[in-house]
Amino acid sequence: MTQQEQKDEMVVELGRTTDRSGVRFAAIPEWVLRACRSEAWLYGYMTLLATDDTVHIPLKQLAAETNVSTRTLQKHLSALGEAGALEIQPRHDATGNRLPNLYVLNFAPPTGEAK
Secondary structure, three states: OOHHHHHHOOEEEOOEEEOOOOOEEEOOOHHHHHHOOOOHHHHHHHHHHOEOOEEEOOHHHHHHHHOOOHHHHHHHHHHHHHHOOEEEEEEEOOOOOEEEEEEEEOOOOOOOOOO
16 A cells, blocks of 8 residues: 555544544644643543534543543643633533533644744
């Protein structure tokens, strides 16, 4: 298989790539790697879960999938939010009950940040 044929078999989506064998790869912006070294793995994992740039997942489920405590995830998500890598949007149903947060991934650096 030529290199061009291999490229043609790659599926590239915003934040992730799938090769011809079905293996998925997360894409993490360099600015996120620099700003959030300890949390960048979580950003990468969330790109795999994202539809467009949003992730809908209960914290407990995310904890189970990543084998990390919910408290640690909260700290990491907060750090990613403070760096501008994602936005955490609390959600509620029509009666006011809490729903899982909506996470919006930011691929571009915050205004004024180096690319």
